[in-house]
Amino acid sequence: MDDMLDVGCLMLATMVPELQKQHEDMGAYEMIQNLNEIYEGQARQERYETSKVLFQCKMNEGSPVGAHVIKMMGYIQTLEKLRFPLKNELATDVVLQSLPDSFKPFVLNFNMNEINKTLPQLLGMLRTVEGNMKKNSSKSILMVREANRKKKAKSKGTTNEKDSG
Template structure:
């Protein structure tokens, strides 16, 4: 455990705090203190010393806090530039952090601005890996959270979906229409699956399948003509058979509707003003 602690503390010794690198230094400090279970020292005010007749547990707790505070204060001072050491050598760990935050608050604000700008302007180019793209955006979101600007999952999801190229439009449409709620890691998994499907089927196939949903099937076509329906399907496709017999003149080779004698009789009836309810009725079933 001692070797591990020494390795983590070396993170702070690589580049001493000089002010410009405060955010990186503070991030590494929190990593070290979290591993050593001493992060509370820079987050909580120094407790009041227990009275002489206080319970033993309260006295032990106070002593531990003071011992940990001394250890953390020395660590912080040892990883500062000489100028900052002189400014903070008489402060405890909690007061040091509060003072440093106040001094370099503007720097944190600038980093927040740059990070949020990178997040909202992030766009994935067509054909690039969706996994690397989403992980990069998740990194921006995590950085903003550490800077005190928390992005809720709903907004983070919208920003990620808006950054995707056109090939993911069917996925985004389906995601929004079904009001799917997922964590960012779950969204990442879904996008990787969608990416795999796109590679297998092609973006055009996916779009066509999506657009075809809900549409009626195409009508049957044969030789460029629509399939016949109703009485037309029962009509013969060829001409009149030679065996056909006219029921009007009783001759073969034509039907009543084509009979010259019948047509002539109809013409005469019309000319004489005869009623059309009798002879001029053409029987289509003959």
């Protein structure tokens, strides 16, 4: 019984004065029950707002995938703290659905191969894919520029041959 009294005293000592006054005549269990009632509504509202933001997340084309996924992981962790954890499969689906069209081939491959990864592992994969997409897009831009230069050089050569003939 002394332990329960000690717990109650410790709880009271950590409360702001207004809460101390409300709980000074209660035991530890009654304090916990009362505090749950007081703050449960706030937790419900925060859970609603966090899940709303999470499920509406959409990454803009060209934005860094790392920052986007880390932000989403933060929302998922907040929901866990609010006693509303998402299973790994659902969390993965939410992240994959938030990606822009440029990631469609990756998402298709991920789902077809039934890949099961944690969110940090998925983040690593997405960063690799993003890096490869950037390398490939810079090569195709370079190829387009080279092709344009060759066409211009040929067209200049052709006009010069016609002028001289």
